Every structure is written in C-alpha cells, then in structure tokens.
Amino acid sequence: MRAHPMAGDSLLAGLLLLLDLLLYSSISESGAEPPAWYIAVPLDIAVVAPLVFRRKRPLIAAYLVYVVSYAHSALDLGAAGAIALAVSLYSVLVYVGRKHGLIYAAALVIAAVAAALPRSQPDWGVQLSFSIFAIAFCWILGEFMYARRAYQRELEARLHLLETERDQAARIAVAEERGRIARELHDVVAHSVSVMVVQADGAALALQAKPDLAGRALRTISETGRGALGELRRLLDVLRNDSGDGEPRVPQPDATALGDLAERIRGAGVPVDLRLDGELSALPAGLSLGIYRIVQESLTNTLKHAGAGAHAAVRVQLTGDQVEIVVRDDGAGRARRLEQVGATGPVSAAPAPGRAPAPRLSVAGGNGVIGMRERANVYGGTLEVGPAAGGGWQVRAVLPVRLGS
Known part of the structure; x- marks a missing residue:
C-alpha cells in the first residue's frame, strides 16, 4: 500500500465493488425487485471509483463519494457507499488536516440525519446512532494516523538536520585537521631546511680554508636532514596508517625540548x-x-x-x-x-604620550x-x-x- 498507493487503493475499490455486486445478485435471486442493473452497476462503480485517487486528491475524491453515495444509499444498493464515506473521512483527516476533516464530518452527520428522519422505521434512532458512532470511530482512527504521520515527518526532519550537522561537523573537522597538518609540516620542513641551507652556505665558504669546519657543517646538514625525514615519516604514517602497525610513534616535542632546539640553532651558527x-x-x-x-x-x-x-x-x-x-x-x-x-x-599599539605616531608597519x-x-x-x-x-x-x-x- 505504501510502495504503490494507487494500486492498493484500486484493490480496495475493487473489493467494495465486488461486495456490492454480490449483494445485488443475492437480492435478485431472492425475488425482490432491485433497481435495474444499468442503474445499480454504474452507481456502484461511481461510488468506489474516487477511492483510487484518494491520496493524491483527497478532497475531490471525498466529495465525489459524498455526492454519489446519497443516491447509492437512497436505492439501497449495498454497503460500499457507507464504507467509501468512512474511508473518505479518514483520508481527508490524514492527508489534508483537521479543519477540512471537521467540515467533512459535519457534512456526514447532516446527511445521516437527513436520511434517517424522513423514514418511518421504528429503529431510525438506532441507525442514526450507529452512523454517528461510525463517524466518530473513523475520526479517532484518522486522528491517530495523523499524529503518527506528523511525528514521522518531524522525526525525518530531525534526522535530516542531524545528518546535515554531522556532515558540516565532519567538514569543519577535516578543515581544522588539514590546517593543523599544514602547520606541522611547515614547522618541520621550514626549520630543518633553513638550518641545512645556512650550514651548506657556510660549508661552501669554508671548504678550501677550513675543511674541518666544512666537515662539521656537512655533518650538521646530514643530522638535520635525517631528523626532518624522520619527523615527516612519522607525520605521514599517522595519516596513512590507522592501525597500530608500523614504526613506533614518537611523542610530539614540547616545551621541555627547547634546550635541544637551542642547541641545534647554536650548531647552525646563531x-x-x-x-x-x-x-x-x-x-x-x-x-x-x-x-x-x-x-x-x-x-x-x-x-x-x-x-x-x-x-x-x-x-x-x-x-x-x-x-x-x-x-x-x-x-x-x-x-x-x-x-x-x-x-x-x-x-596597532598606541604611541607614547607626546610623540608623533610612528608610520604603520605591515x-x-x-x-x-x-x-x-x-x-x-x-x-x-x-x-x-x-x-x-x-x-x-x-x-x-x-x-x-x-x-x-
């Protein structure tokens, strides 16, 4: 019914039509005088046909059933008219809203009273009470389904919002992580390459006059390059390898390692x-x-x-x-x-009192x-x-x- 609503509604309309046709055949076999078949069969079809599109056009289908069911009920052609009215009230309440559902329910009560009062049967009150009870039952069922559908829509909206927020949080986290990785790469590469460039320049100048000094500079270049490669490998290994395999991970440097950093800079000549x-x-x-x-x-x-x-x-x-x-x-x-x-x-910091503002420095x-x-x-x-x-x-x-x- 949910996957193919019109197919399910067509099946419901066909079952109601079959029920009325069986009732019409039983009345004919009992010897009573039912309406002519060319009147009864079109009315039976007309009263159930709007149910096929009751979900796409619930108001149009409901009022078509309302109009045709009056003639269907007047000729006592079966129960399809009453069932179609109940289904129509349910459809209006669930797929349109309470306001239109209340109007349609009031129209059904008026029609039930108008159909019961002119009759002289002693049980007209019972029939009217039964009609009102059926309307009330359909109303309660429709209210339940309306609340359930509203809850489902709200739940789907919240899930969609949560998915959107999750995707946004993931994108923000990715951007922050990219920025962090870029900073770490820059710090590792810029520092090490700067030391290596300075040492290489010094080695080039001292190569002829002071070969020992040039040798120490080359060793510093080698050590700095190896250290930079080790840090880059560890950083890239974190990005590539989510498992615990591979080389043991070395903690990031902290403030206690500033002494080693100062020694490296001193070795570079500063x-x-x-x-x-x-x-x-x-x-x-x-x-x-x-x-x-x-x-x-x-x-x-x-x-x-x-x-x-x-x-x-x-x-x-x-x-x-x-x-x-x-x-x-x-x-x-x-x-x-x-x-x-x-x-x-x-x-910019404010200039000292009594002094002209210094030119802005970028x-x-x-x-x-x-x-x-x-x-x-x-x-x-x-x-x-x-x-x-x-x-x-x-x-x-x-x-x-x-x-x-």
Missing part, C-alpha cells in the same frame, strides 16, 4: 641564550607543543633573516595562569612600534607568522611580531594556561 622560568613540564600537551612551535618558527626566522653575527635570546616564563614567550634577535632593523595580533586581527604574512598567529588564537592568546624597540626583531606571545583542560 648563538642562543635560552631562559626557562617555571615548571613547564606541567603544561597541557597541546599548549606545550604550541610553545615549542612558536619558539622554533621564531628562531628559524632569525636564522634566515637576521644576518651574519646575529644573536638570539629566548625567554619562556610561566607566571600564574599564563605563559609569556619572548624571542628576540639583534639583527638588522630599526626601532618601530610593534603591531599586536590578537584573535580579532591586527590592532608585518609579513608568511606561512610561519600565520601559523604562530593561529596557534596563539587557538589557546585564546595574543601574538606580537615586529621590530624590537632597540633594534632587531622580536616575537612575543602570551598564552593563557588551563591546567584542567
């Missing part, structure tokens, strides 16, 4: 003064990784852009509920005001600065990137600490 204040090992893993990556990217930029003879100073201080990260070098640069970068975008928006800004925003912190007040370049980040997260 002296680094590292100062760690506070118990950094107690920081959450994600925040600790963010601190490491910000310092790594800052030192990588120092290695690439500060110039020969530059020194770098790194200070990571845990005070109360926040971590302050300051990475500064004394490379080429002039004193200008910093540009603060927070969660809502760039906000901080380079490379992938490294973008990655540091995103890491700071993830933890609700701020990032300042720009020339230092006394010369050189400075990166300053302040990240809130949530130990319970």
Whole structure:
C-alpha cells in the first residue's frame, strides 16, 4: 500500500465493488425487485471509483463519494457507499488536516440525519446512532494516523538536520585537521631546511680554508636532514596508517625540548641564550607543543633573516595562569612600534604620550607568522611580531594556561 498507493487503493475499490455486486445478485435471486442493473452497476462503480485517487486528491475524491453515495444509499444498493464515506473521512483527516476533516464530518452527520428522519422505521434512532458512532470511530482512527504521520515527518526532519550537522561537523573537522597538518609540516620542513641551507652556505665558504669546519657543517646538514625525514615519516604514517602497525610513534616535542632546539640553532651558527622560568613540564600537551612551535618558527626566522653575527635570546616564563614567550634577535632593523595580533586581527599599539605616531608597519604574512598567529588564537592568546624597540626583531606571545583542560 505504501510502495504503490494507487494500486492498493484500486484493490480496495475493487473489493467494495465486488461486495456490492454480490449483494445485488443475492437480492435478485431472492425475488425482490432491485433497481435495474444499468442503474445499480454504474452507481456502484461511481461510488468506489474516487477511492483510487484518494491520496493524491483527497478532497475531490471525498466529495465525489459524498455526492454519489446519497443516491447509492437512497436505492439501497449495498454497503460500499457507507464504507467509501468512512474511508473518505479518514483520508481527508490524514492527508489534508483537521479543519477540512471537521467540515467533512459535519457534512456526514447532516446527511445521516437527513436520511434517517424522513423514514418511518421504528429503529431510525438506532441507525442514526450507529452512523454517528461510525463517524466518530473513523475520526479517532484518522486522528491517530495523523499524529503518527506528523511525528514521522518531524522525526525525518530531525534526522535530516542531524545528518546535515554531522556532515558540516565532519567538514569543519577535516578543515581544522588539514590546517593543523599544514602547520606541522611547515614547522618541520621550514626549520630543518633553513638550518641545512645556512650550514651548506657556510660549508661552501669554508671548504678550501677550513675543511674541518666544512666537515662539521656537512655533518650538521646530514643530522638535520635525517631528523626532518624522520619527523615527516612519522607525520605521514599517522595519516596513512590507522592501525597500530608500523614504526613506533614518537611523542610530539614540547616545551621541555627547547634546550635541544637551542642547541641545534647554536650548531647552525646563531648563538642562543635560552631562559626557562617555571615548571613547564606541567603544561597541557597541546599548549606545550604550541610553545615549542612558536619558539622554533621564531628562531628559524632569525636564522634566515637576521644576518651574519646575529644573536638570539629566548625567554619562556610561566607566571600564574599564563605563559609569556619572548624571542628576540639583534639583527638588522630599526626601532618601530610593534603591531599586536590578537584573535580579532591586527590592532596597532598606541604611541607614547607626546610623540608623533610612528608610520604603520605591515608585518609579513608568511606561512610561519600565520601559523604562530593561529596557534596563539587557538589557546585564546595574543601574538606580537615586529621590530624590537632597540633594534632587531622580536616575537612575543602570551598564552593563557588551563591546567584542567
């Protein structure tokens, strides 16, 4: 019936027509005088035919049955007319609504009263009560099915909404994961390649005059390249392999590994003064990784852009509920005001009282600065990137600490 509604309704109409034709044949065999067959058979067909499209056009079908059933009932042609009226009331209530169902039910009550009052049978009251009871039963059944269909529609709408939200959440998660992977790849590749380029340039210059120094530079290049390849393999293995097979996974670096990072930068030719204040090992893993990556990217930029003879100073201080990260070098640069970068975008710091506003400085928006800004925003912190007040370049980040997260 649900898969092929018109076929099921046609079967119902055929059964009602067969019932009336059998009643008509039994009346003819009993010797009574039934209406002529050319009147009875068309009326029987006409009273059940609208049921075929009762779901597509419920109001039209219901009122066609209502009109034809009056003549069908007046000639006592069988029970198909009464059953068709009950089915029509049910169809109007379920497929159209309560308002039209109430109007149709009132029309049926009026027709039942009009058909019962003129008759002189003593049981006309019983017949009228039975008709009203049948109407009430069809109404209750229709109300039940109407509520069930409304609940089913609401349930389907909610399921569709949940599926849409699930797909959106999946797309957001994929985008966030792609951004995280891009940041990790950039941090690994940019840092290692920068060290290798600097060492290669130094080795090329010292190859003839100082072969020992060139040899140490080449060994540093080899070690840095192997380390970068190892980190890339581990990161790509996480993407390719969902099972626990393969090489053992090494934890991501954290703030406690800043000493090793400083040693690598010193080996690349940039002296680094590292100062760690506070118990950094107690920081959450994600925040600790963010601190490491910000310092790594800052030192990588120092290695690439500060110039020969530059020194770098790194200070990571845990005070109360926040971590302050300051990475500064004394490379080429002039004193200008910093540009603060927070969660809502760039906000320029106000000039000192009595001084003219400094010219606006646009901080380079490379992938490294973008990655540091995103890491700071993830933890609700701020990032300042720009020339230092006394010369050189400075990166300053302040990240809130949530130990319970």
